[in-house]
Amino acid sequence: MNFAPHPIPSRTQYVLEAVKHRILTGQLAPGQPLVETELAAQFAVSKTPVREALKTLAGTGLVVMSQYKGATVRTVDAAMAQEVYDVRLLLEPEALRRTVRSGALLEEARDALERADTAADAAERSLANREFHRALYLPCGNPLLSRMLDEVRDQAALVSAVAWATLPSWEREAAEHREILRLALAGEADAAAAGLHDHIASFVRRAFPEGDPS
Template structure:
């Protein structure tokens, strides 16, 4: 496996809380897991550190980054600014095939038996929505931000029953895209993000 492939796999494991915030990432263990030497693992951890998911510790160790409440709020500020900004571009780039794919993803999310499966599909859903805007650099930023907040969104899904509300919001977002209503899409993005941030802030403080 290449460092990029290892980084992608670890990123998913972090998002789904196989490695929760604060967890140590032991290079020797990861090398055995991926059946590689330590060098590609070390490079993969550097990639994740550059993306803000991992903190490199003295001696080339690494831990999953722990976000403060201020950092979490900053990430949601970024999502609010960028997702609202690309709403018109999403409307322009949406096709019937893309809308059908979004419906299929939400159906799979609603049927998901585990939170990890739901989180994986949730990430795929948002990635598809972002891709419709055809704004490569904005999409890359949102991918990084979404990766950073998802371990905390996991807690929202598990402890605050955020799945059902998110599934409903995702359906409403698809409807706005189908109706080519950019203003409503931006409004739904704002409401969904603000509500999730408020719930996470409450959970974080507790």
């Protein structure tokens, strides 16, 4: 018996990616209702792919489904940020430590930094930031560890988008990214992991001081 997941239909995937992009770039604000009929009209599709896309986004933590309110963009508060960043603090530094010890070249991390530095807007910069972090943990040699980090990736991006809207701190974080990558490329696994831990913890501490997870 084949238990492989069924591929998402193309229309559903199209709606899913479009709504996700709008959420992560702030075009759809936390708490904003996601009305199936309105989204179906905007994307020129039936309500079925919209409904399926919203269910998938609810599974990733970007959307909240309520029997009474319908679907809304997930709100971000200190408790939500702490929940997501606790996972990152526990797993991401260790994944980077393993990546460095594996001798990975980290070319994709370099490329992501360059894209971030030349980004035309906050949305492009946010996407480059996500790719930088993923490029650090993906070659860790443990596919399950990578998948676990992928599962909180969208929620972490939502936290970042909300935080940057009120507390722009990209230049500081970009400098921290460069130092983390320098240590990683130098083969200093423990120092790179420690730098990444401090980077993640300090961001959420500044953005949500009442929910400091460190």
